[in-house]
Amino acid sequence: MLPPNKLRSxxxxxxxxxAHGPWTRIVGFRHLKGPPxxxxxxxxxxxxxxxxxxxxxxxxxxxxxSIYLAxxxxxxxxxxxxxxxxxxxxxxxxxxxxxxxxxxGVVSNVLDLTKPAVLxxxxxxxxxxxxxxxxxxxxxxxxxxxxxxxxxxIAAIKYHxxxxxxxxxxxxxxxxxxxxxxxxxxVYDPHGDLxxxxxx
Numbered sequence: 081m082l083p084p085n086k087l088r089s090x091x092x093x094x095x096x097x098x099a100h101g102p103w104t105r106i107v108g109f110r111h112l113k114g115p116p117x118x119x120x121x122x123x124x125x126x127x128x129x130x131x132x133x134x135x136x137x138x139x140x141x142x143x144x145x146s147i148y149l150a151x152x153x154x155x156x157x158x159x160x161x162x163x164x165x166x167x168x169x170x171x172x173x174x175x176x177x178x179x180x181x182x183x184x185g186v187v188s189n190v191l192d193l194t195k196p197a198v199l200x201x202x203x204x205x206x207x208x209x210x211x212x213x214x215x216x217x218x219x220x221x222x223x224x225x226x227x228x229x230x231x232x233x234i235a236a237i238k239y240h241x242x243x244x245x246x247x248x249x250x251x252x253x254x255x256x257x258x259x260x261x262x263x264x265x266x267v268y269d270p271h272g273d274l275x276x277x278x279x280x
Contacts, residue, residue: 081202081203081204081208081220081223081224082202082203082204084223084227086203087202087203087223087224087227088227088230088231090201090202090203091191091202091227091228091231091234092231093201094191094198094201094202096188096189096190096191096192096233096234097190097192097238098186098187098188098189098190099186099187099190099236099238099250100185100186100187101149101182101183101184101185101186101265102182102183102184102268103149103150103151103182103183103184103185103250104149104150104151104152104153104155104156104180104181104182104183105125105126105147105148105149105150105156105180105181105182105183106150106156106157106159106160106162106178106179106180107125107178107179107180107181108130108160108176108177108178108179109176109177109178109179110176110177111123111125111127111130112125112179112274116129117129122274122275123274124276125179125181125267125274125276126147126183126254126265126267126276126278127145128145128146128147128252128253128254129145131145131146131147131148132144132145132146135222136148136251137213137219137221137222137242137251138221138222138224138225138237138239138251139222139225139251140218140222140225140226143222143225143226143229144226144229144253144255145253145254145255146225146251146252146253146254147251147252147254147265148249148250148251149183149249149250149251149252150241150247150248150249150250151247151248151249151250152247153180154170154244154247155241155243155244155247155248155249156180157170157178157180158241158243158244158247159241159243159244159249160175160178161173161175161243162175162178165244181267181268181269181274182267182268183265183266183267183268184265184266184268185263185264185265185266185279186262186263186264187235187236187250187252187257187263187265188235188259188260188262188263189233189234189235189236189256189259189260190234190235190236190237190238190250191228191234191236191237191238192238193209193237193238193239193240194238194239194240194248202224204220204224206240208220208221209221209224209239209240210239210240210241210242211242224237225237225251228253229253229256232256232259233256233259234253234256235252235253235256235257235259235260235263236250236251236252236253236256237250237251238250239251252265254278257278257279257280258279258280260280261280263279263280264277264278264279264280265277265278265279266278266279
């Protein structure tokens with residue numbers, strides 16, 4: 081990974097892309113029994129505060145809200161370790177209750193880490209971006225995400241799944257969706273049980 085000053089410069093020169101839904105989001109059922117902690121109102125399946133509180137691959141603990149999405153439901157379930165994929169097919173694990181929602185939307189200004197040229201320009205590798213990370217000091221992925229978020233322009237990061245070969249994920253910074261007025265995320269819920277829309 082490039083040093084901080086060079087990383088900021090490289091990010092400012094990196095060509096960003098747009099991403100379009102639908103995506104899958106897996107949420108701990110306990111988070112959908114009521115509003116997020118300290119808030120009132122209905123449950124919020126697009127609440128990004130849990131990643132900020134606990135830390136996640138691209139979210140430093142205590143950093144910024146982040147919404148993790150996957151391009152397919154198998155990848156989403158594997159990311160939360162609800163299933164494993166064997167040659168014979170997916171196998172369910174003993175897991176706490178999870179709920180899956182389909183999320184539609186458009187996100188501009190996406191940093192695409194699935195492109196080797198982008199990784200090279202940032203002085204990183206696929207191995208560094210998908211490697212194991214531990215809670216504590218910022219992992220390289222968290223350092224990169226912090227610089228991306230601090231840019232004020234980058235709204236999301238697209239990256240390969242570390243848990244599902246061939247799977248792709250998107251982590252969205254909800255406070256950056258307003259940078260482009262057409263950007264939004266919306267839970268697909270025609271019955272109105274868990275509706276939520278985020279955008280400018």
